[in-house]
Amino acid sequence: MLNIKPENLRTFVTVADCGTLQEASEILGRTPSAISMSLKQLSEQLGAELFETDRKANLTPTGQFVLEESRRALSSFDESLSIMQRYTQGKMGVVKVATVPSVASHLLPDVVSRFQKKAPNVRLELRDTDSVMVATAVRNGSVDCGVASLSFASQDLQHQLLLEEPFGLVCRPDHSLATSKKPLTWQALEDVTFISNGLCEQIRDEQFVRINSNTAIQVHNIVTLLGFIQQGMGVTLLPRLAVPDQGELCFLPLADKAAVRRLYFLEPKHHRISPAGMVFKGEVVGSFIRE
Amino acid sequence: MLNIKPENLRTFVTVADCGTLQEASEILGRTPSAISMSLKQLSEQLGAELFETDRKANLTPTGQFVLEESRRALSSFDESLSIMQRYTQGKMGVVKVATVPSVASHLLPDVVSRFQKKAPNVRLELRDTDSVMVATAVRNGSVDCGVASLSFASQDLQHQLLLEEPFGLVCRPDHSLATSKKPLTWQALEDVTFISNGLCEQIRDEQFVRINSNTAIQVHNIVTLLGFIQQGMGVTLLPRLAVPDQGELCFLPLADKAAVRRLYFLEPKHHRISPAGMVFKGEVVGSFIRE
DNA sequence: CGCCAATTTCATTAAATCTGAAATAATCTT
């Protein structure tokens, strides 16, 4: 089998274009004798003369054919290398991300627009679900990475803290607790109708856990939950980002500063994410670290 | 710029397929350490890890992408080399040939069928004209080579004698000369109506040249010429191959054995013909040398 | 937690490639 390297073809193409070894030698940065040897090797491998005479002005029919095919071969090879390079630089590919809804709606838009400026040819696939599903999706590989809170550390997930935000009481402005001047204690919740939601599981305080587990209603969907609050059916606890800014509901601080939601960047521990995914991660992490 | 050679990609693909250096080293015929270094070089050039761990069982996302692209790059490159190789071996391409009609109809069929057996993927373009046009076509490159007689040696044509065949007198069976027992002398032509044709210019004998230039009719097209003879309008001189075998005309030998048509293989002197053309030439020359 | 096997590293050897000078071949000039 023959052993022709792209550099042989590149040399040949340059010489054919220049018509002289001297000129080609300057372009290629090698001596004419090196180029002469490279051409000799190529024509020996092919078993045919490429030039009519030892002056390089005229190609044989074989030379013309090999010239065209060499151009094709080189541009295809170079294109492949370029594609690999763009991929490894995170300028190409697909990134699939799962986040919790509050992150998706409040924090992702900024991250995404900066990411797209940096990597305009990368396709971004976003989905939002609850934290458990985010973790599952990252774990089984159906997404590259995710942002969620972490109920329990998984052995095949790597996590990185992005943000801590306090829970607060969400209620109507005319609710009895709404006028409280001081941060609310857990005790205050004992006497009102508490509507639980999925995020409440993040709060580990014993007294609250009891309140939470005794509650009559638990609503998982945020929009539905807020509707219930709006109707005056009770109060709930939510982190700041989960509550729409321009709503008509109150958001009151809690006395227990340990009641926080932690958001983590999640990625698989045992296999790494794509270069484009790394660029996305950089945007996410950078965005949260700055603020 | 990066300096990745096909051998690097081939090594990577083999290792990715095998899943272990040991196995790949046997296939590639190199030691595991050589392969390890080649892989290291590749991933350094790309600036990304290709395998999850130093065991080669699992590819990173980058590795999977590079694997696919490497396959594409290698098969394209190899295909190009294969095409060049097939071309230089005369297994691909186009051969354009011009011949005189008698060769085209009598001798080419055999040559062509043997050529097509040898080079089934080469396109053959045949045309027939008179010798002067054949030579012109070869000279100006509109055909690769040709078969014709040669009125005057051209400085940019290379020729090779294929066949010498004697001229003979062509006439109706009831013509006065048809019954002659002895080979005909030029003198015998002085008393009959001689119809000239283009091939007669090959005959240099002085007496004949005079007869030929005094003739009242000159017909260039062979079919037309034979029609004239058939009608009893006169006689002509032709080489054996130019007269149809199963015609009703007589072909009588001449006394002057120097009156021969010489057929040459013609090719350009200053630029060589394509590999497929060389294969065709081989068939033509071989065919004539054998007989 | 330690063994076993695969992989990497490192120093050395081998191979391929490049250089520069001299020889050769081709074109240009007279």
Added chain:
DNA sequence: AAGATTATTTCAGATTTAATGAAATTGGCG
């Protein structure tokens, strides 16, 4: 047509690049 000139090839030595084999390291498995 012969010498002058320029381009190309050849060759030996130098340099760069890749491959080897032994030793060190790493990762997976019991």
